[in-house]
Amino acid sequence: MHRMLLVPLLASAALMAFVASAAAQQGPQPNANMSFFVTSKGPGKGADLGGIAGADAHCQMLAQSVGAGGKTWHAYLSSNTDLTKPDATVNARDRIGKGPWVNFKGVTIATSVDDLHSNNNKISAETGLTERGQRIPGVGFTVNQHDIVTGSQPDGKAFPGNQNLTCANYTSSNFGKVEVGHVDRTGLSDTAQAHSWNSSHQSRACSQDDLISTGGNGLLYCFAVQ
């Protein structure tokens, strides 16, 4: 009676261990050189990311979950311009290393900071993959999540100090708006802004519902800085 119960229990435990190990080792594994991804999920509090440091930690955590935690990952985000402390202004383009950057599949999306901020960059619905190799549902999907939070101008720099397009430096789900880019390079009109990967439009506001309502889900671009 005792022994008969124990055997299937042990067998179940062994099976569970095997399944868990298989999931970790045989799940989607990125190219060893992966240095760019779109987050498969957001922190969940709208554009309150816990500041830029919190966003970096989110990138690092997702990279770690697919075995790419050995690199240092930064989120592509600019801060607001603080005219009282100009040196404190953060430009997204200055915090992502020098490139080149490759995606989950090893495809190069940009060769340098200048290339990334030119029309020559290769970010698209096909290449803008998550750390798990998934595409982001964009225009044409039932749920469009193509808005990626950047808080940046097209050149990757911070907006002037009369605008709060970073939800107060990613610390608020209440105040401001946040600038987003379209990872699928597709929008409502055939304009440079609608096609922009990093500076298409502002969100309705800063809550998770606000981000969702304008075609996003609080996703981020993550770059390995080395």
Place this chain on the structure above:
Amino acid sequence: MTITRSSILASAALLALVLSGNSQAQQASPEMSFFVTSAPVGKGGDLGGLAGADAHCQQLAQAVGAGGKTWHAYLSTSINAANPGATVNARDRIGRGPWKNAKGVVIATSVEDLHSDANKITKETGLTEKGGVVNGVGDMPNQHDILTGSQMDGRAFPDNVNMTCGNWTSSQYGTALVGHVDRRGNADTMFQHSWNSAHMSRGCTQPDLIATGGNGYLYCFAINP
């Protein structure tokens, strides 16, 4: 009957006197070509478009006997990349100046002067059409935020941002860029001192405009001063 009639006539005469006296009191300088609206449209950033905002300026001017001039609101629309010719820059729609306030004081001599540090808009000169001072920093409530939707040079913002509440048609979508008529804010920066491009409103409803230090007031300019 006769008595009744004369008392009606007397009342009418008295009423006419009161009305005339009232309009006398609110009469702006005949030279007035600039004012801040004394009342909002009332629907937040939804002004009925540029045309609605212009009509609001004209109506308030009319109420103080300055309706003989053509008045435009100082507002930009968002850059329309799909139809660039449709973009409106506030600086291009206010005539050539010089402009004077309700007391006849010159606030700027030209479009360039208006958009330079030399312009004379302050709490003391940024008067309403009735000659009133607009509540600013230190007053309760502070209503110094004036809707402009404009950059510091008086031009429209790029269309990757919506700083005009949907080109002044929405109290739901976007935000409004505002200037500080009293040239004061919460920091000693050029934007906080800017009469036309200080910061964004919380949103586009009337309570949103109030929450960030405004009440939906506009700058109005006579294009033929």
